[in-house]
Structure formats: structure tokens, C-alpha cells
Amino acid sequence: MEAESIKQVAEGIRSFxxxxxxxxVRILSDLVAIPSVSAKGEHMDECxxxxxxxxxxxxxxxxxxxxxxxxxxxxxxxxxxxxxLIYNHYDVQPPEPLEAWKHDPFKLTAEDGRxxxxxxxxxxxxxxxxxxxxxxxxxxxxxxxxxxxxxxEGEEEIGSPTLPKLVEENREVLKAxxxxxxxxxxxxxxxxxxxxxxxxxLYVELTVKGPSRDIHSGYAPIVPNPIWRLARLACTLKDxxxxxxxxGFYEGLTGLGYDVEALLKELPFDEExxxxxxxxxxxxxGLTGLEALRQLHLMPSLNISGIYGGYTGxxxxxxxxxxxxxxxxxxxVPDQDPDEVLEALRAYLAEKGFGDVKLTVHSKYPxxxxxxxxxxxxxxVRAAELVYGIKxxxxxxxxxxxxMYLFTGVLGVPMTGAGVGYxxxxxHAPDENIRExxxxxxxxxxxxxxxxxxxxxGAKH
Amino acid sequence: MEAESIKQVAEGIRSFxxxxxxxxVRILSDLVAIPSVSAKGEHMDECxxxxxxxxxxxxxxxxxxxxxxxxxxxxxxxxxxxxxLIYNHYDVQPPEPLEAWKHDPFKLTAEDGRxxxxxxxxxxxxxxxxxxxxxxxxxxxxxxxxxxxxxxEGEEEIGSPTLPKLVEENREVLKAxxxxxxxxxxxxxxxxxxxxxxxxxLYVELTVKGPSRDIHSGYAPIVPNPIWRLARLACTLKDxxxxxxxxGFYEGLTGLGYDVEALLKELPFDEExxxxxxxxxxxxxGLTGLEALRQLHLMPSLNISGIYGGYTGxxxxxxxxxxxxxxxxxxxVPDQDPDEVLEALRAYLAEKGFGDVKLTVHSKYPxxxxxxxxxxxxxxVRAAELVYGIKxxxxxxxxxxxxMYLFTGVLGVPMTGAGVGYxxxxxHAPDENIRExxxxxxxxxxxxxxxxxxxxxGAKH
Numbered sequence: 001m002e003a004e005s006i007k008q009v010a011e012g013i014r015s016f017x018x019x020x021x022x023x024x025v026r027i028l029s030d031l032v033a034i035p036s037v038s039a040k041g042e043h044m045d046e047c048x049x050x051x052x053x054x055x056x057x058x059x060x061x062x063x064x065x066x067x068x069x070x071x072x073x074x075x076x077x078x079x080x081x082x083x084x085l086i087y088n089h090y091d092v093q094p095p096e097p098l099e100a101w102k103h104d105p106f107k108l109t110a111e112d113g114r115x116x117x118x119x120x121x122x123x124x125x126x127x128x129x130x131x132x133x134x135x136x137x138x139x140x141x142x143x144x145x146x147x148x149x150x151x152x153e154g155e156e157e158i159g160s161p162t163l164p165k166l167v168e169e170n171r172e173v174l175k176a177x178x179x180x181x182x183x184x185x186x187x188x189x190x191x192x193x194x195x196x197x198x199x200x201x202l203y204v205e206l207t208v209k210g211p212s213r214d215i216h217s218g219y220a221p222i223v224p225n226p227i228w229r230l231a232r233l234a235c236t237l238k239d240x241x242x243x244x245x246x247x248g249f250y251e252g253l254t255g256l257g258y259d260v261e262a263l264l265k266e267l268p269f270d271e272e273x274x275x276x277x278x279x280x281x282x283x284x285x286g287l288t289g290l291e292a293l294r295q296l297h298l299m300p301s302l303n304i305s306g307i308y309g310g311y312t313g314x315x316x317x318x319x320x321x322x323x324x325x326x327x328x329x330x331x332x333v334p335d336q337d338p339d340e341v342l343e344a345l346r347a348y349l350a351e352k353g354f355g356d357v358k359l360t361v362h363s364k365y366p367x368x369x370x371x372x373x374x375x376x377x378x379x380x381v382r383a384a385e386l387v388y389g390i391k392x393x394x395x396x397x398x399x400x401x402x403x404m405y406l407f408t409g410v411l412g413v414p415m416t417g418a419g420v421g422y423x424x425x426x427x428h429a430p431d432e433n434i435r436e437x438x439x440x441x442x443x444x445x446x447x448x449x450x451x452x453x454x455x456x457x458g459a460k461h
Numbered sequence: 462m463e464a465e466s467i468k469q470v471a472e473g474i475r476s477f478x479x480x481x482x483x484x485x486v487r488i489l490s491d492l493v494a495i496p497s498v499s500a501k502g503e504h505m506d507e508c509x510x511x512x513x514x515x516x517x518x519x520x521x522x523x524x525x526x527x528x529x530x531x532x533x534x535x536x537x538x539x540x541x542x543x544x545x546l547i548y549n550h551y552d553v554q555p556p557e558p559l560e561a562w563k564h565d566p567f568k569l570t571a572e573d574g575r576x577x578x579x580x581x582x583x584x585x586x587x588x589x590x591x592x593x594x595x596x597x598x599x600x601x602x603x604x605x606x607x608x609x610x611x612x613x614e615g616e617e618e619i620g621s622p623t624l625p626k627l628v629e630e631n632r633e634v635l636k637a638x639x640x641x642x643x644x645x646x647x648x649x650x651x652x653x654x655x656x657x658x659x660x661x662x663l664y665v666e667l668t669v670k671g672p673s674r675d676i677h678s679g680y681a682p683i684v685p686n687p688i689w690r691l692a693r694l695a696c697t698l699k700d701x702x703x704x705x706x707x708x709g710f711y712e713g714l715t716g717l718g719y720d721v722e723a724l725l726k727e728l729p730f731d732e733e734x735x736x737x738x739x740x741x742x743x744x745x746x747g748l749t750g751l752e753a754l755r756q757l758h759l760m761p762s763l764n765i766s767g768i769y770g771g772y773t774g775x776x777x778x779x780x781x782x783x784x785x786x787x788x789x790x791x792x793x794v795p796d797q798d799p800d801e802v803l804e805a806l807r808a809y810l811a812e813k814g815f816g817d818v819k820l821t822v823h824s825k826y827p828x829x830x831x832x833x834x835x836x837x838x839x840x841x842v843r844a845a846e847l848v849y850g851i852k853x854x855x856x857x858x859x860x861x862x863x864x865m866y867l868f869t870g871v872l873g874v875p876m877t878g879a880g881v882g883y884x885x886x887x888x889h890a891p892d893e894n895i896r897e898x899x900x901x902x903x904x905x906x907x908x909x910x911x912x913x914x915x916x917x918x919g920a921k922h
Contacts, residue, residue, distance in 0.1 A: 217762075307768055
């Protein structure tokens with residue numbers, strides 16, 4: 001396809017989406033109106049059915065798939081020679097605290113160029129943008145120029161517990177040459193942030209037992225308190241500078257196999273603003289600049305997400321608790337096998353005298369990533385330049401975790417990002433919102449990514 | 462008074478109390494029916510008024526005193542040459558969890574020789590026993606043989622916050638030659654446990670600040686997590702063997718000024734049963750026997766009653782919390798000044814790099830104790846031998862804390878113990894109860910203690 005032709009198609013797409021914008025706001029409104037909070041497990045079938053209907057209306061062969069948890073929607077549209085996989089989720093975070101919302105979280109509300117509601121950014125707005133992209137391509141080209149596979153799951157906000165099984169059971173349907181990740185955000189400079197990878201996760205809970213029941217703390221001189229052991233255990237996991245002390249934790253990390261530094265240097269990172277926002281004098285170990293980014297995006301971490309034991313209400317109560325525990329999230333980078341890290345942790349605990357501590361695994365999966373020279377990434381980068389008028393920021397490995405390995409690793413599908421949210425979307429928080437302008441651009445970006453990917457415009461060259 | 466005469470009076474007292482037992486059960490029933498839960502602050506005036514009425518009916522000059530908190534009842538009955546101070550409290554612990562009670566906690570219920578209800582043992586049953594003792598003495602002797610001062614407070618279960626002020630403001634009324642502490646319990650061998658002292662208390666909460674808001678734990682490589690600092694702080698407070706590391710903590714402890722070992726050796730202490738009940742292989746640092754009792758009853762302790770930070774709900778959530786904290790109860794022995802210990806703790810925290818940690822004091826008072834050769838103690842010991850038929854167990858210093866110093870220290874009144882509860886009274890727990898036989902014995906014991914104290918029978922000889 002010639003440049004002239006692309007420009008014409010892009011204009012056609014843009015004008016279709018502008019003309020039909022209100023229609024997509026209505027679809028988003030319908031989706032937001034269903035409180036599909038996966039943590040509560042209510043309205044899940046209802047929301048999955050709506051997504052299935054929206055796909056079926058567009059000619060997709062649709063299947064509601066279950067792998068033991070909330071239903072997922074699989075949609076398949078045959079066309080062209082290439083195939084793209086689109087990953088989304090229809091479930092949302094709980095809206096609480098309700099009193100902190102300006103508007104009803106489950107009633108889409110337009111105000112000052114923004115659309116408020118739970119799921120607008122994460123992730124229902126993206127579902128709609130992708131449906132709109134399909135409509136636009138059909139309208140302008142008369143057909144969708146490549147096969148499209150949709151996977152819209154209902155458990156992302158609770159850690160995608162049955163997604164591995166679901167992917168395994170639907171390998172054939174999900175086969176594709178490239179994929180689009182569920183989300184992406186527009187940064188402060190107007191750049192689209194494309195996540196090319198996510199760290200893995202090993203989330204464990206460690207529980208230390210004390211006396212068989214809570215007992216009056218007058219017994220403290222003779223009855224062991226599990227909180228002391230828990231504190232000592234915590235102190236053996238990391239040194240005061242923040243280095244993880246589990247043997248082998250940092251060994252054998254070879255990186256992502258390409259020049260990641262180049263991407264890191266281009267990442268917007270206003271460290272002073274972040275420190276000020278968080279009220280910090282300095283980062284862990286005095287990290288700054290590129291070294292801070294390396295730690296954030298390339299190195300594994302071990303964090304205590306929660307610690308508990310004894311009386312934690314108001315005022316004072318004196319007790320030796322029968323139990324104390326902590327929740328630990330270990331974020332894994334490529335080359336780290338979650339099972340090996342788990343075994344290293346167990347062995348280290350035993351070596352340090354904590355072999356009796358109960359260890360419960362809440363989550364366990366490896367990192368996954370795509371290299372920036374993959375065709376689908378290049379297509380989305382070019383589309384982003386056209387739509388946003390500025391180079392997108394490529395994040396080689398998010399500081400956060402996500403099950404991208406299921407796509408990049410298990411299915412072998414390179415993934416790129418796109419999304420209608422922005423830095424102020426308040427994802428997971430009250431007043432979640434998107435900007436109407438981003439919503440429109442997000443639709444355009446997906447349409448152009450699909451177009452370029454189908455025509456090989458994203459190919460390495 | 463001759464031995465013969467004492468025996469006759471004791472028999473008269475016993476037969477009066479047996480004949481009128483139902484009456485005292487009814488009075489207890491009236492008191493239990495008022496849910497005077499100080500933590501909730503409801504029905505406090507109502508209960509104080511009932512106590513005041515019960516005293517006024519018996520000829521006491523009554524005053525409802527307030528020092529900023531729940532009302533206290535002061536009662537004064539002039540008679541004889543000596544004066545005794547009786548300390549009780551009409552407030553009770555919350556009844557929750559309600560579903561764990563067999564009967565309505567606020568409806569006194571007799572079953573299998575026991576009386577169930579919140580406050581039966583702690584402390585309304587003791588109020589009634591002491592009123593009954595007054596009635597019995599009047600009935601048998603025609604008059605109460607000594608002046609009696611009642612102090613019945615309404616804040617014991619919330620740490621007696623305004624009791625120091627109340628005692629200070631009523632010094633004159635509360636003057637006495639000896640006093641009876643609010644409670645005591647019958648042990649498994651049938652012996653009355655008399656508490657001659659209570660450790661003091663320094664209860665502080667330490668709060669460590671992290672980022673100004675909770676933040677996604679993907680930032681763990683660069684954003685400091687206050688839970689790590691809290692764990693390190695805990696590790697600097699005590700060594701792994703349980704020894705407190707605050708400089709000077711164990712210095713200058715001279716003991717109680719008499720042969721405490723002799724009392725400790727007589728204390729029933731079934732350590733194997735305690736270990737088995739609590740599921741412990743051994744006590745802190747392998748302590749056993751007399752050394753364990755020394756630590757329990759003579760040495761100060763530092764305990765973490767609660768620790769908190771981050772997500773502590775079910776499953777996993779990943780967060781760096783903006784705050785983490787712990788509640789620490791330090792039990793003080795005689796010779797330890799709470800203010801000095803507090804300053805030593807502050808200085809130690811600063812020295813160890815925790816000078817910025819927020820320290821909130823929830824409670825702060827010194828230890829208080831009475832020597833066993835005080836006249837009032839000897840009177841109650843002899844009364845106990847007569848009533849229970851076995852030597853009472855004298856606890857030189859309870860492993861727990863209590864504001865006894867206000868009486869023994871501030872007012873200079875030696876205190877002895879008495880109580881209608883027993884080892885199975887489930888104080889502070891569901892199904893609080895007393896045995897009817899203990900209720901009767903408790904009345905007798907107070908009557909005989911007053912009698913012997915008034916006649917000098919408890920005097921050193």
C-alpha cells in the first residue's frame with residue numbers, strides 16, 4: 001500500500017470514527033452499566049454475553065469458554081492471510097470506596113471532555129475501541145484485512161487464575177502472527193505508552209505460628225511471640241540496602257536479548273516529580289536516573305505487600321497472638337523460573353531456621369516480553385506516530401506484572417500495546433475516567449495498527 | 462477477740478450469707494442486666510446510679526465523682542477506728558462475639574451450680590460480695606467494725622484513664638489503713654490467689670512512614686517500603702534470646718524488698734500443662750521452673766501486641782503501604798520509672814536511625830505492690846485459710862499490669878486481694894461465669910478479712 005493510499009484510508013477511518021463516536025460511547029455506557037466486579041463474581045455472565053453479542057453482530061464466530069472460573073469470550077473472524085490476537089478483559093475492580101466517587105461508578109458520565117465510570121480505562125473502553133476499529137476497517141475497506149481473534153477474559157482483576165488453562169485449551173483458536181495487549185496509556189507528553197513485557201510474579205504468604213491461642217501478654221517473658229520471629233524472618237530476606245539475600249536470586253540474568261538501554265534512555269522519567277509526589281527524600285539505596293530505571297524495568301524485586309499479627313485496632317490491647325504473617329510479592333524477570341525461585345526461597349528459609357514457617361503460594365508465573373523489532377510492534381509504533389503525532393514510549397518490561405508470558409511464551413505470539421486511558425485515568429481508584437479525545441485516538445490507533453500489520457508495513461526493514 | 466468468739470462470728474456470718482444467698486444473686490442479676498460496657502460508653506450513668514443506691518441503702522455517704530470520663534462511685538461509711546478501702550469497677554468488657562455465648566450475656570443465668578453473665582467474675586460479682594460482707598457484719602455484730610471506703614470506677618476495662626485524677630481529687634475520702642483490690646481468683650487446688658502487686662505499663666505505638674500514599678508494588682525496586690524498616694526496628698529492640706536491648710532496661714532493679722523467692726516457690730505452676738495447652742515445645746530461651754516464674758513475676762517485659770502494614774485481606778494484592786506500625790507493651794517492675802524508660806526508648810530509637818519514627822503513648826504508669834507482712838494482707842490470708850480451708854497463693858507481682866500503684870504508691874494504702882471468680886471464669890471471653898460456691902465463699906472471705914483487720918488479728922506478730 002502506498003503512502004498516499006494509507007493516508008486516504010487513515011482519513012476515512014478517522015472520519016468514520018468521528019461520525020460514529022456517540023455510538024461507541026453508548027456501547028461503552030452499556031458495558032459500564034454492568035457491574036462485572038470479578039472479586040464479587042456478580043453479573044459476570046451478563047457482561048460476557050454482552051461482549052459476545054457485540055462480537056457476533058460484527059460477524060465473529062463466538063464461544064463462551066470456561067476453565068473453572070468466570071467465563072471468557074472467544075471471538076474469531078476469518079479474513080486475509082495474517083491473524084492478530086486481541087486480548088482484553090471485561091471484569092473490573094471493585095468500586096469501593098463509593099463515597100469517593102463524584103458520579104455513579106456504573107453509570108457512564110460525560111464531564112469536561114472526559115468519560116467517568118468504572119472500567120472506562122481498565123478495560124471496557126479498550127474493548128470498545130477495538131470493536132470500533134473493526135467497524136472502521138470494514139467501512140473503509142469493505143472488509144477486515146486480516147483474521148482477528150478476540151480473547152476477552154473475566155478474571156484479570158483477580159490475577160487471571162484460570163487463564164493459563166483457558167489458553168492451553170484454546171491454543172488452536174488463539175494462533176496468531178501478532179497480538180495486542182489489553183492496555184496502554186497516554187503519557188504527559190502525549191505519547192502512547194506501549195508495554196512490550198511484564199515481569200512475572202511469585203506471591204507467597206508466610207505464616208509463623210506461636211501459642212495455640214492468643215494469650216495475655218503478661219506471659220511475654222516466657223511465651224514466644226510469633227511477631228518477633230516474623231520480624232527476624234523479614235530481616236533475613238533483604239539487606240538494609242534493599243538487596244535480596246536469597247542465594248542465586250540475581251544469578252543468570254541475561255537481559256532481554258537486545259539493546260534495552262536505548263529504550264530506557266527514551267522513557268520519560270521525571271524522578272524529582274515522583275519523589276515529590278510520594279514525599280520521598282530519595283529512592284531505595286539512593287538510586288537515580290538510568291540506574292533507577294534499570295532497577296525498575298530490568299531487575300527482579302521482593303516486596304512485603306502486607307504484614308499482620310495481634311491487635312491492630314485503635315488504642316491498646318495486650319496480647320501474644322497465636323499467629324503472625326506477611327504477604328510477599330516477588331516480581332520476576334526473564335531467565336527466572338518461578339518454581340526455581342520458590343525452591344530457593346524454601347531452602348533459604350530452612351537454612352535460616354524458618355523451615356517450620358507455613359508458605360502458601362497465591363500466584364506464580366514467569367515474565368513475558370516481545371522484542372521491539374517484531375512486526376506487530378513496528379506496526380503499532382507507526383500507527384501511534386500517525387495518530388498521536390509523537391513517538392510512542394516503549395516499555396521493555398513493565399515494573400508491574402502480568403500474564404503476558406501466556407501469549408509471548410506459551411502461544412509464541414509477539415504482543416504490542418494500545419490503550420485509551422491516560423496518566424490521569426485513576427485506574428483501580430475512584431473517579432476512573434478517560435478523555436474523549438484519547439478514546440477516539442485509541443480507536444484510530446488500533447485500526448491503523450491492524451491495517452499496517454496486515455499489509456506488512458510493520459515488517460522489519 | 463478470742464478464737465472461740467471468731468469461730469462463732471464466722472458461723473453467724475456464714476449462716477446469714479447462706480440464708481440470704483438468693484438476695485445477692487438477685488442484686489448481681491440487676492447489675493449484670495445493665496450492659497455497662499465502658500468501651501462503648503453506654504449505660505454507664507445507669508450502672509453507677511445502681512451501685513450508688515446499693516451503697517446508700519447500706520448507710521454509706523455516696524458521691525458520684527467524675528474526672529473527665531465515665532462516673533465513679535465513692536461511698537463512705539464511718540465506724541470504728543480503722544478504715545479499709547475497697548476498690549471495684551462496675552464497667553465490663555464488650556460481650557462480642559455474641560454468637561459464642563450459650564446464654565444472653567446481660568441476663569444472669571444459673572446452670573450446673575454456675576452463674577453465667579458478663580461481669581459475674583469481672584467485676585460485678587465482687588461488688589456484690591463486698592456489699593454482702595457489710596450486711597453480714599452488721600447482722601452478726603450489730604455494726605460494721607471499721608470505716609469502709611468504696612471506690613467503684615467505670616473505666617477499668619479501658620485502662621482507667623481518669624483514675625489517677627480521680628484518686629488525686631479524692632485523697633481525703635480515700636484515706637485508709639488497708640485496702641482490698643478489685644479481684645482475685647480461686648485456683649485449681651481450691652486456693653484463693655491474692656495479687657499483692659501489679660507490673661506497670663508503658664504502651665506505645667510506633668509508626669513508620671513510607672511514600673505519601675499507597676503505591677503499586679511494581680515500584681518496590683526504588684520506593685522504600687516502611688514494613689522493612691519496621692521489621693528492622695523490631696529486630697533492634699530484642700535479641701533472639703528475648704533480651705531487651707534498650708540500654709539500661711534491666712539496670713537498678715532491686716526487687717520488692719523481701720524474700721520473694723519464698724512466695725514464688727509456693728506458687729502453683731504446672732509448666733508442662735501450660736506448654737501443652739499452648740502447644741509450645743519450650744518457653745522463651747528454654748526457661749523452666751523457678752527461673753520462668755522469676756521472669757514472669759519479677760522481670761520487666763517488652764512485647765509486640767500488634768503489627769500492621771499494607772494489605773492483610775484474603776489472597777494477594779500488591780502494594781507498598783504509606784505506613785506501617787506496631788503496638789508495643791512494656792511491663793514495668795518496681796524501680797522502673799515509666800518516663801525514664803520512655804526516654805531511654807526514644808534515645809535508643811534515635812541512636813539506631815529511627816529518630817523519625819512516630820511514637821504515640823497509649824498508657825504509662827508504674828508498678829505497685831504490697832509486702833506480704835502488711836496487716837491487711839495477713840488478715841486476708843487468715844480469712845482465706847478459714848474460708849477456703851487451704852493456704853492462699855500470694856502473687857508478689859502479677860505478670861499482668863494494673864493501676865495498683867495509685868493505691869500503694871500515691872495513697873500509701875497497702876492492698877490485698879479477694880475475688881469470687883475461679884480459673885474457669887472466662888474473664889473477658891464469652892460465657893464468663895462464677896461458681897455459686899465461690900460466690901458464697903467470696904462474701905465470707907471479705908467479711909472475715911474486714912473483721913480480722915478491724916480487730917488487729919492480721920497484725921504482725
